[in-house]
Amino acid sequence: MKRFLEGLANVDRRILFLLVVVVILVPIMHPLALPGLKVTDSVRGVYDQIEKLPPRSTIAISFDFDPASKPELYPMALAVTRHAFKKDLKVIGMNLWITGTGLADEILTAAAAEHGKRYGEDYVFLGWQPSPIAVITGVFTDIYKIFSKDQKGNDTRALPVMKGFRSFQQLDYFVELGAGSPGLPHWVQYGADKFKIKMGGGCTAVSEPGYRPYYPVQITGLIPAMKGAAEYESLIGKPDKAYAGLDAISLGHFLILLALAMCNLIPVLTRFTK
Amino acid sequence: MVFAKKTLPLIVCFVMGTLVAIQYYVPHRLSQSFIEELSHWEIIIAAFAFFLGLVSVMQVHIGKLRRRPPGWGFSLFLFAGIIIGVATGFISRGKQISETGAMTPFGWMYNNMLNPLQGTMFCLLGFYIVSAAYRAFKVRSKEAAVLLMVAVLFIFARVPLGQYLWESVWGSTLPWQLHQIVEWIMNTPAKAAGRGILIGVSLGAVATSVKIIAGIERQYMGGKD
């Protein structure tokens, strides 16, 4: 028995890796549709703000993430963008992460196509510029100094969606969906707090505890990771990738619980076993 | 020459820093125009900082190709990657989706090369976190026990399966639901500690910024001359 326990404690890491693959892959192959998802106040804090905006209000979304955190942030970005288009809001998209430009473009294009929105009239994608602090400061003072051209190379000022719009100070709501730095703390610090605009956020699971201090005084809500995205998807009545992904995450979490239990139980059992 | 090399940068930093800090408190149109223009300048300047990194990487890998140490051949893949990125980008003029809504070669490269490479590189941590939990998360003190308990609660409660199991056992006999308990922990004791850390970091950032503007901290100046 003792030898078995010692063998268990020193099991090859690759066996653990294989177990991880199985646990994540099984729900992908056979969706379990596990019940139990609850919508939390912090997610509702973003949803409610967008929900109560009148049609043709202007909202900006900064997609500050890249493929490294795509599974966590892409679904929530899509859900928030869909919600904005569903409410017939004008959407200004941008991003602070250079390698995330393609994802942001893809999200806006996909959500707009679903709702029959036209580029330039209902939404615009400004793209990326270097120096995040300068970009944030700039878009809150004169957006055209920073983004004279949009991502497609159009004159930003000439787009109908930008008519009468000079800076983010005129926004009705701002959402930042970020995977780290530059991200939510920068937008709060250099933009929203100074210019007193309402903003909400979405973040990776890793960043969540670090961003909580901003909620609810400086941000109206926070959508944390895939779980938050699934809550948002359920709020807008369109369960999608995040909702489906929670099956795999659930099983993964229970695998970690098992690993933690084994880590602490095996030494104890070994001590009391001959 | 000593003035230009040593004193001028300190003056530039001091003047810039002081003016930018003061403008925050001056809600005048001139102040706004000043920060607008400066932010535009900053964006142009920052673009060139990218080339600092680029030249450094190139120097390292060109050196490898010249000296041919073990594994030098992998540097060829780095250059191949740069060429693929730049070539597809220039063909597509930096656009990933064309005017007609079709994916450009640049978009193809982004979706099928950069996207999976970056995504997979970072997801490897998912495997190692299990391995670490299995081998290294041993409770050896009261503090570690608190950490483990909270971690276990979060891992259990933040997924639908955990919430479903909790409800199956307790139903509505408890005054709070599991997700409310976890939210309270996140929004109260965890937030208190997060705020403590944030305040500490902010004071550090302010102190460092003051030292930079005052010329006490001058690491950015580089070499001795």
Next chain:
Amino acid sequence: MNDFTMVLGAWVATGLTLCIFSFLYEDNPLFKMAEHLYIGVTIGYSLTSLIFNSMGPNIYEPLKAGRLLPILPTLLGLGFLTRFFPKWSWLSRISFAFVMGYSSGLTIPTAIVSQFLKQLEGTVYPLLTRKQGLLDFSLPALGHDFTVLVLVVGLLSVLIYFFFSVEHKGPVKAASKVGIYFIMVYLGAAFGTTVMGRFSLLYGRLFDLYTYRGAKYHYATPVLLVLVVLFLVVYDAKYKKPADAA
């Protein structure tokens, strides 16, 4: 996008994903190749985006239109590159001084407001729940007051823990001990959420591999998986030293 580019894309994406996953078995040339390619395409992508989306509209086009103002910041930007020429590298200091001055100047007032004053406000406001000017003793109000009390005690004790200018003994030691427990709760929550993050990323990649397994993508995943496994077996047999095996 036609069928060929779609299938080719699936094969390239699957191949690169599996090359990186091969690291889970052991470090090997496939992983190193993919790793270097990753850095390369990231540089290539960033460089192109920078040129077309930033330098084009901010420098080239205004100059082409006869507006000369971007010349000054461009010269300051070029100053960075003098770092590579020892004789002229001092010029880069002016560029760095500009950038450091700008960011430091912005950081001072904004950090004080957002990360200090607003944090204190969020902790203590409102300290006690009132109703029509009097203290409210209803259950929800008392619950709120208790939460605020925990927040205040937590924040103060954590700050005391990080305050090293006073020796940690007596009441200070006791308070800092309480602070440690609050930090442990924070770290526990951070670990719990991190687990979710890591599994989400893994889910994303495995989902793509599963998608590319079928006839539509010409069986990219199973074929490439077999090839990668074969490579690792051959690599192991040919190059693994006895010491590695042990």
